[in-house]
Amino acid sequence: SQKIEQNSEALNIQEGKTATLTCNYTNYSPAYLQWYRQDPGRGPVFLLLIRENEKEKRKERLKVTFDTTLKQSLFHITASQPADSATYLCALSSGNTPLVFGKGTRLSVIA
Amino acid sequence: SAVISQKPSRDICQRGTSLTIQCQVDSQVTMMFWYRQQPGQSLTLIATANQGSEATYESGFVIDKFPISRPNLTFSTLTVSNMSPEDSSIYLCSVGEGATSNQPQHFGDGTRLSIL
Numbered sequence: 001s002q003k004i005e006q007n008s009e010a011l012n013i014q015e016g017k018t019a020t021l022t023c024n025y026t027n028y029s030p031a032y033l034q035w036y037r038q039d040p041g042r043g044p045v046f047l048l049l050i051r052e053n054e055k056e057k058r059k060e061r062l063k064v065t066f067d068t069t070l071k072q073s074l075f076h077i078t079a080s081q082p083a084d085s086a087t088y089l090c091a092l093s094s095g096n097t098p099l100v101f102g103k104g105t106r107l108s109v110i111a
Numbered sequence: 112s113a114v115i116s117q118k119p120s121r122d123i124c125q126r127g128t129s130l131t132i133q134c135q136v137d138s139q140v141t142m143m144f145w146y147r148q149q150p151g152q153s154l155t156l157i158a159t160a161n162q163g164s165e166a167t168y169e170s171g172f173v174i175d176k177f178p179i180s181r182p183n184l185t186f187s188t189l190t191v192s193n194m195s196p197e198d199s200s201i202y203l204c205s206v207g208e209g210a211t212s213n214q215p216q217h218f219g220d221g222t223r224l225s226i227l
Binding site: 004031032034041042043044045046049089093094095096097098099100101102103104 | 155212216
């Protein structure tokens, strides 16, 4: 069955450093990969979408890569700030199949 | 992006009762979805709410337990029927930007449901 793994439940980093979150998948050939941010008590907020034929996508301090050979996506936040502390979810879809979410990684940026 | 309002934001219910959750969008959208998020777990899709026809349910979810209405392009309801403690969860609605599930989704803030 399809499986999505996000590298760790929690990640702590120092303010100003680059946070790197990992999303691995198995038994799946997604055409689209999305990243969302979720704050406590709130719904997920869409951040970035990358297609299978795109290697990299950037938006301000965010960068996403998508390696279909490794079956992996990396999500980077450069110059991280305490306000970046949240849970980050990756989600995959293919064709008209529903979006499937990973469990998320809780990022804490320490001042 | 669309603004999604979900009501109620939270509720505590007795087992055996039913609760209807409302989702209102500030613009017309094709795709509306209902998810469940249990503590420490990922979002699980319950169903896609189709305007003018029956919802499309995912494996493990049935219409008798989770009836859904979609009377127009801006509104949907999810009912959790005959509730048991296992139904305690956060229920979220979302809308898609386009006409397929591949496009970004925008979520309401969810309904936190506790069953006693």
